[in-house]
Amino acid sequence: MSAGVDSTDEAQVDGAVDPDGKVPSRRRWRTVALVLAPLVLFALLLATGLGRDARELPSELIGQPAPTFSLPRLDAGGTIDLGELQGQVVVVNFWASWWVPCREEHDALAAAWGRYRERGVVVLGVSFEDTREAALRFRDELKGDWPLADDPGSRTAIAYGVFGVPETFVIAPDATIAAKTTGAVTYEWLTDEIEGALRAGNVA
Amino acid sequence: MSGRTRSIVVLAAAFAVVALAALIASGGSDGNQTLDERVHEIGAGLRCPVCLNLSVADSPSKLAGEMRTEIQTQLRAGRTSEQIRAFFIDRYGAWILLSPPPHGWNLVPWAVPIVGMLAGVTLWVAFVRRRAPRTAGEVTESEHLRIEHELADLEEPG
Numbered sequence: 001m002s003a004g005v006d007s008t009d010e011a012q013v014d015g016a017v018d019p020d021g022k023v024p025s026r027r028r029w030r031t032v033a034l035v036l037a038p039l040v041l042f043a044l045l046l047a048t049g050l051g052r053d054a055r056e057l058p059s060e061l062i063g064q065p066a067p068t069f070s071l072p073r074l075d076a077g078g079t080i081d082l083g084e085l086q087g088q089v090v091v092v093n094f095w096a097s098w099w100v101p102c103r104e105e106h107d108a109l110a111a112a113w114g115r116y117r118e119r120g121v122v123v124l125g126v127s128f129e130d131t132r133e134a135a136l137r138f139r140d141e142l143k144g145d146w147p148l149a150d151d152p153g154s155r156t157a158i159a160y161g162v163f164g165v166p167e168t169f170v171i172a173p174d175a176t177i178a179a180k181t182t183g184a185v186t187y188e189w190l191t192d193e194i195e196g197a198l199r200a201g202n203v204a
Numbered sequence: 205m206s207g208r209t210r211s212i213v214v215l216a217a218a219f220a221v222v223a224l225a226a227l228i229a230s231g232g233s234d235g236n237q238t239l240d241e242r243v244h245e246i247g248a249g250l251r252c253p254v255c256l257n258l259s260v261a262d263s264p265s266k267l268a269g270e271m272r273t274e275i276q277t278q279l280r281a282g283r284t285s286e287q288i289r290a291f292f293i294d295r296y297g298a299w300i301l302l303s304p305p306p307h308g309w310n311l312v313p314w315a316v317p318i319v320g321m322l323a324g325v326t327l328w329v330a331f332v333r334r335r336a337p338r339t340a341g342e343v344t345e346s347e348h349l350r351i352e353h354e355l356a357d358l359e360e361p362g
Binding site: 034038060061064067129153154155157158159160161162163164 | 267
């Protein structure tokens with residue numbers, strides 16, 4: 001047993017001497033660290049960066065004048081013109097029948113519309129990348145009676161910097177954009193933002 | 205000039221030539237472009253909001269197609285490339301640009317490759333320097349004589 005211990009000791013001594021005496025092990029470790037450090041940093045950067053949703057950015061349009069539009073109505077004849085709604089709080093909801101979160105948020109929109117329509121708040125659904133037929137089938141299925149509009153060529157969606165659906169904007173009575181949310185909108189968010197916009201409108 | 209210095213100079217010259225060629229190739233926008241070419245040029249600098257990692261010019265998504273139409277409409281209306289880019293930045297933020305404008309924190313992604321390359325070259329040169337005496341040691345006449353003397357002394361001590 002003691003012979004075995006001796007031989008390993010010798011081997012370690014041999015290793016530390018280093019045959020050409022050029023690369024002491026401490027320096028080798030420093031080289032390894034120098035190579036690994038950028039790799040580790042890069043991996044951390046990717047780990048934090050890739051976990052974020054690039055769409056969840058604050059809108060550039062908050063506080064800016066709401067882009068105007070005049071869109072053909074889907075659920076009825078005629079057009080709906082944002083200019084004619086100035087002085088009112090308008091909730092513009094970009095949605096599509098083919099996207100599940102738009103189903104999920106339907107009840108929240110219906111509840112907000114039911115609660116605030118008496119106070120002059122308008123909820124407007126703007127159809128995004130959808131057919132007229134599919135949009136109307138969605139409405140038949142899930143009910144609701146707030147106005148729906150079509151957006152030919154997605155020009156209004158582009159003007160609002162829409163990434164995808166659902167996205168919801170609250171436009172204050174002074175026709176500036178008060179708030180925006182990405183993803184299925186909640187009733188709490190809608191009531192908070194609508195109340196805020198109504199208060200701002202009363203002060204002005 | 206030693207062989208090593210010469211190879212470094214040749215390498216630097218090669219870098220310079222490639223960089224110059226890239227600069228000339230990228231700066232070739234003249235006034236004789238067609239409308240489609242101008243749409244493509246603007247679209248190539250914009251990020252498609254749907255697929256995130258393709259440009260508006262390359263993305264097959266419907267929204268990107270509609271953005272190309274929007275660019276075309278605005279170009280026809282006489283707006284400049286800069287005005288159209290500003291139109292998209294106002295709505296989507298600088299996010300929409302595939303290359304971040306080089307100021308403020310955006311300078312970081314621009315500087316990292318240059319800093320990295322300089323650091324790499326420095327490390328490489330330092331590494332080569334340290335190795336140099338062993339690999340390229342040329343023994344001069346006087347050193348030869350000295351070695352022979354020393355060896356002779358070793359063999360006949362005293």
